[in-house]
Amino acid sequence: xHARLSPPRSFLRGxxxxxxxxxxxxxxxxxTFLMSFYSTDGMLIIRRFTLASYAxxxxxxxxxxxxxxxxxxALVIAVLAILTAYPLAYLVSxxxxxxxxxxxxxxxxxxxxxxxxxxxxxxxxxxxxGVLNSFLLAVGVIREPLSFLLYNRFAVAxxxxxxxxxxxxxxxxxxxxxxxxNLQEAAGDLGAGELRTFxxxxxxxSLPGLVTGFIFAFxxxxxxxxxxxxxxGTQGIMFGNLIWSQFxxxxxWPLGAALGFILFGISVAxxxxxxxxxxxxxxxxxx
Amino acid sequence: MGEELAIELRGVKKAxxxxxxVHRFDAGIRKGEFFSLLGPxxxxxxxxxxxxxxxxxxxxGEILLEGREVSRVPAHxxxxxxxxxxxxxxxxxxxxxxxxxxxxxxxxxxxxAGERIRRVLRLVSMEGFxxxxxQQLSGGQRQRIALARSLVDSPAALLLDEPLGALDFKLxxxxxxxxxxxxxxxxxxxIYVTHDQTEALTMSDRIAVxxxxxxxxxxxPDEIYNTPATAFVASFIGDMNFLRGRLSAREGPTCTVExxxxxxxxxxxxxxxxxxxxxLLGVRTERVQVNPxxxxxxxxxxxxxxxxxxxxxxEATCSFGAQEIRSVVNAVNWDPKLRQGERVAIGFAAAxxxxxxxxxxxxxxxxxxxxx
Numbered sequence: 001x002h003a004r005l006s007p008p009r010s011f012l013r014g015x016x017x018x019x020x021x022x023x024x025x026x027x028x029x030x031x032t033f034l035m036s037f038y039s040t041d042g043m044l045i046i047r048r049f050t051l052a053s054y055a056x057x058x059x060x061x062x063x064x065x066x067x068x069x070x071x072x073x074a075l076v077i078a079v080l081a082i083l084t085a086y087p088l089a090y091l092v093s094x095x096x097x098x099x100x101x102x103x104x105x106x107x108x109x110x111x112x113x114x115x116x117x118x119x120x121x122x123x124x125x126x127x128x129x130g131v132l133n134s135f136l137l138a139v140g141v142i143r144e145p146l147s148f149l150l151y152n153r154f155a156v157a158x159x160x161x162x163x164x165x166x167x168x169x170x171x172x173x174x175x176x177x178x179x180x181x182n183l184q185e186a187a188g189d190l191g192a193g194e195l196r197t198f199x200x201x202x203x204x205x206s207l208p209g210l211v212t213g214f215i216f217a218f219x220x221x222x223x224x225x226x227x228x229x230x231x232x233g234t235q236g237i238m239f240g241n242l243i244w245s246q247f248x249x250x251x252x253w254p255l256g257a258a259l260g261f262i263l264f265g266i267s268v269a270x271x272x273x274x275x276x277x278x279x280x281x282x283x284x285x286x287x
Numbered sequence: 288m289g290e291e292l293a294i295e296l297r298g299v300k301k302a303x304x305x306x307x308x309v310h311r312f313d314a315g316i317r318k319g320e321f322f323s324l325l326g327p328x329x330x331x332x333x334x335x336x337x338x339x340x341x342x343x344x345x346x347x348g349e350i351l352l353e354g355r356e357v358s359r360v361p362a363h364x365x366x367x368x369x370x371x372x373x374x375x376x377x378x379x380x381x382x383x384x385x386x387x388x389x390x391x392x393x394x395x396x397x398x399x400a401g402e403r404i405r406r407v408l409r410l411v412s413m414e415g416f417x418x419x420x421x422q423q424l425s426g427g428q429r430q431r432i433a434l435a436r437s438l439v440d441s442p443a444a445l446l447l448d449e450p451l452g453a454l455d456f457k458l459x460x461x462x463x464x465x466x467x468x469x470x471x472x473x474x475x476x477x478i479y480v481t482h483d484q485t486e487a488l489t490m491s492d493r494i495a496v497x498x499x500x501x502x503x504x505x506x507x508p509d510e511i512y513n514t515p516a517t518a519f520v521a522s523f524i525g526d527m528n529f530l531r532g533r534l535s536a537r538e539g540p541t542c543t544v545e546x547x548x549x550x551x552x553x554x555x556x557x558x559x560x561x562x563x564x565x566x567l568l569g570v571r572t573e574r575v576q577v578n579p580x581x582x583x584x585x586x587x588x589x590x591x592x593x594x595x596x597x598x599x600x601x602e603a604t605c606s607f608g609a610q611e612i613r614s615v616v617n618a619v620n621w622d623p624k625l626r627q628g629e630r631v632a633i634g635f636a637a638a639x640x641x642x643x644x645x646x647x648x649x650x651x652x653x654x655x656x657x658x659x
Contacts, residue, residue, distance in 0.1 A: 185342055186375035188362040190436070191392035200388070204379045 036257035045253060053258035063242065063259065070239040071266070073153060074221035078168075080161040081217040082210065085168035090202070093176035094184070104173065108166045115163075119230050122159045126150040126231070151233030159231055160221045167220060168213030175209025176202070211274045219267050239263060292354070293318045293444050293476040294339060294367075299348035299358075301334050308334040310500045311348070316444075316478065321470050323479045323487040326497035327523070327652070332480045335497075336446050339478060341365045353443050363392070368437035369446040373453060374429045376421040382408075382432045383417040389440045400439075407435040410469060427458050434469065444476040451486065463490055484524045488512065496520045498650065514555065518647035521569045528575065528612050529651060530568040534560050534642070544568055544642065547608025549587050553640040565645035574639040575614035577603050578622065583634030591629045605633055 037049050057063045085107075092103045110118060125131045126149040133145040148154060179202060187197040203210075225240030232238070243263065246256030292315045299312040309331040316322045324332035337343040339350060341362030350358040357365055368389065376385050383397075383404055390400040408414050411431040421429055430450060437445055450466070451459045467490050470477045481487050487494050488508045495505045496519075504516035515521035518529065532546035534556070542556040546568055553568065560566055576583060577591075589605035589612065601621045603614045612633060625631070 180373075180375070182371050182373065182375045183377060185362070186369070186371060186377075187388070189340055189342065189367075189369045190389040191363050191440075192388075193361075193363050196392065200391075201377055 032257045033261060035254055036261050038254040040252050040254055043251060053252075053255045054262075056255060057258060057262060063239075066237065066242060067239050067262070070222055073157060073238065074218050077157055077160045077164060077221040078214050078217035080157065081164035081168045082172075082214060084161065085165045085213065086172055086210065088165075089169050089173040089176055090198075093173055094202075107169045107173075110162075111166050115226070118163065119159060119227055122155070122162065123150065123231060126155055126158070150231060152235045153232065155231040155233075156228050156236040156238070159227050160224060163224075163227070164217035164220055167216040171209040171212035171216070172206060173209070175206040175212075179205045215271055215274055218270065222267065223263060291318045292316065292351070293320070294353075294478070295349075295351040296335075296339075297349040297351070299335070299338060299345045299350060301331070301338060301343060302346045307500050309338070309345075312495075312502055314495060314502070314505055316476060317492075318476055319474045321467070321477045321479065321490055321492045323481060323491040323494045324497060325481055325484060325487040325494050325524075327482055329499075330497040331500040332482075332497050333448055336369070336448055336478060336480050339444075340367060340369045340446050342369070366443045367446055368440075368442045369448060370430075370433050370437050370450045372449045374421075374433040376429055376433055376436070378421050381418050381420050382413065382424070382435075385421070385432060386436045386439050388436060393440065403439055404435075407439045410438065410472065411435045411465075426454055427462060430454065430462060431465075434466075438469075438473060438475065441473075442475065444478060445470075447477060447479045449480055449482070451481075451483075459486075466490065488524070496523065498523070515569070515641055517650065518567055518569065518643040519650035519652065521641060521643065522651040522653075526572040526613075526615060527569045528572055529648075530570075530607070530610050530612065531645070531648075532566055532568050534562050534564055534566050536562055541637065542642070547587075547610060549585075549608075551585055551640065552637045553642050554636075554638040555640070556642050557644060560642065560644050567643040567645055567648055567651075569641040569643060570612075570635050570639050572602070572613045572615040574635055575612060576634040577605065577614045577616065577625065577631050579632065579634035584636045586632050586634045589631055589633050591625065591627050591631055594625065594627060603631075605631060607633060 035045075036053055037051065039046050039048070039050050039052050088107060092100060092107070096103060123130070127133070128145045128147065128150070130149070132149060133142075136142045137145065183201055183205070184197055187201045188194075192200060222238075223240050225238065225244040228236045228238040228241050229244075232241075239259070240263075243256050243259045246252045246259065250256075294314075294316040296312045296314045296316075299309060300307070301309040312331075312335055314322075324335055326332050334343060338345050338358075339352075341357070341360060341364075345358050348358070349356055352365060352367065377388065380388070386404050386407060387395075387397055387400050390403065391397070404417070405414070408417065411434050413428065413431045413435065416424065416428065416432070419428075421432070424432065433450075447466075451462050454462060463486060466477075479487070479490065488511070491508055493505060493507055494511050496503045496511060498519050503520045504511060506514075506516075511520060512525055515524065515527075521527045522529070530546050532544040532551070535543045535545050535550065537556060540555065542553055542562075544551050544553055544566060551568065579586070587607055589607045591603055591605050592611065593602075593604040595602040595604075597615075598618075600618055601616050603616065603625065605612055605614065614633065
């Protein structure tokens with residue numbers, strides 16, 4: 001009897017989440033998608049189908065070159081974030097016996113602090129009279145404050161890497177925690193030292209987490225516009241800033257929507273490519 | 288030949304903080320021997336195995352591997368392999384690559400290792416499974432692949448940590464034979480950890496019986512079963528009656544004991560017990576006869592309290608004075624007319640009696656019913 005009743009019941013239970021998804025995710029996305037096929041005339045949006053915005057992206061070399069630069073920067077940031085977060089996650093997961101939870105919390109605590117506050121914090125670190133310069137001056141390493149620290153791509157990369165670290169740390173740590181410890185013992189028992197155990201067993205088995213972390217970092221870095229705006233100066237402008245400005249003072253929503261969808265397409269493509277890779281290599285982890 | 292030692296433990300001790308897991312383990316394990324560490328959980332058998340493997344460092348003592356002191360040598364530099372209870376196969380490698388792993392660590396390429404992998408797969412009857420991932424294999428098959436992986440580079444010894452524990456009963460019995468055949472085939476020393484006395488008795492050349500970190504006895508299955516060194520060993524292995532009595536006299540290797548007003552002669556007597564002291568008298572249930580056809584050395588009278596049918600045999604519990612004595616009789620020899628409450632003669636021989644100091648009574652493992 002119960003079995004007969006359950007399908008409609010589970011169907012009913014699915015309704016709220018469906019409505020939620022439609023109203024808050026798919027709906028706005030669809031509206032933006034529509035928007036990308038409109039055009040503007042002064043302050044008016046003309047609701048007639050046109051590919052003009054997309055055509056502009058492909059014909060104006062400015063957009064494409066900034067997109068390529070942004071992707072390159074996002075790649076660097078994702079790699080830096082992995083290089084920082086992976087060893088940290090490995091140490092916490094494999095080397096620590098006590099205080100694991102505490103260190104895990106410490107690693108993700110930056111997420112509790114407002115995004116803007118953290119950006120301003122980096123400005124106070126990297127600025128001309130910032131923490132870093134003051135320290136280096138006081139110690140006597142430098143005579144004059146370093147000016148290359150702020151308002152360029154370097155500042156964007158450093159700050160975005162910092163922002164991305166928890167997003168890489170969490171999936172990597174989770175993947176490492178899921179690796180049965182006796183596999184490490186078995187590898188040692190069969191003749192592998194720590195490095196070879198890491199390369200042959202731990203790294204491949206943590207690959208799904210690594211891929212997830214990479215995707216997170218890459219997509220966050222690629223789409224960000226606040227950090228380039230605050231710390232990037234003119235050199236640090238990223239694709240996100242272009243989109244943002246279309247919705248802001250340029251008042252070209254259709255172009256902004258089109259650029260947004262191009263970025264969205266790239267993100268989806270990367271997600272599709274890497275997630276396939278991530279699941280086949282470590283498919284057992286999703287059991 | 289045969290006397291050369293593969294592994295030697297000299298006063299090996301392991302303590303975790305304050306808790307001592309293994310007290311002074313001394314043993315010499317011969318080349319090609321099937322040596323079991325037997326005991327209840329928490330007896331220190333796995334810790335001992337892990338110390339031999341190099342996964343734990345002994346707190347005291349020495350471990351010699353083929354004559355070389357290795358107690359401070361890390362696991363990956365020891366020429367022994369462990370077969371883990373849950374196999375610990377690498378889930379991202381197929382069977383072939385799992386088996387290749389120890390060879391790969393020695394710099395052998397997959398192509399070069401091909402013939403050795405094939406040979407060891409044939410040994411464990413797993414040809415044709417080369418490309419399967421561990422999750423595509425059944426428990427018994429994983430077991431065989433784990434075994435193949437540990438055998439492929441012909442280690443000095445194979446350490447097996449309850450390797451059949453996760454398998455169901457029928458498969459376990461089948462795998463016992465497979466393991467024993469493989470061990471005899473390759474001639475590699477096996478050190479086998481188990482809590483299953485039947486497994487240890489049927490497979491081993493020698494057994495070390497452990498409890499609470501102490502080695503109670505090291506001996507052949509026959510010695511362990513028929514001349515148990517302590518009451519614990521006697522109770523842990525097989526089915527043993529224990530009767531309380533008092534040592535009345537020693538006569539050379541034998542002695543006499545007073546039990547429930549009867550004077551019983553015992554074939555063996557522990558040296559530490561003096562006349563007048565309380566003892567435990569142990570006799571195997573299958574050595575106790577009810578209404579024996581032929582006269583036995585000792586015959587006492589009792590009343591049948593309970594009869595339990597167990598398929599292949601019957602268990603009769605009889606009163607003997609204020610104590611009880613159980614007799615297990617093969618169903619073929621069972622007298623079907625025997626009833627509860629009947630007066631019977633209970634017979635056993637002096638040679639079947641083991642004596643233990645009364646102080647060991649607390650070590651006796653009580654079986655509520657026969658454990659399967």
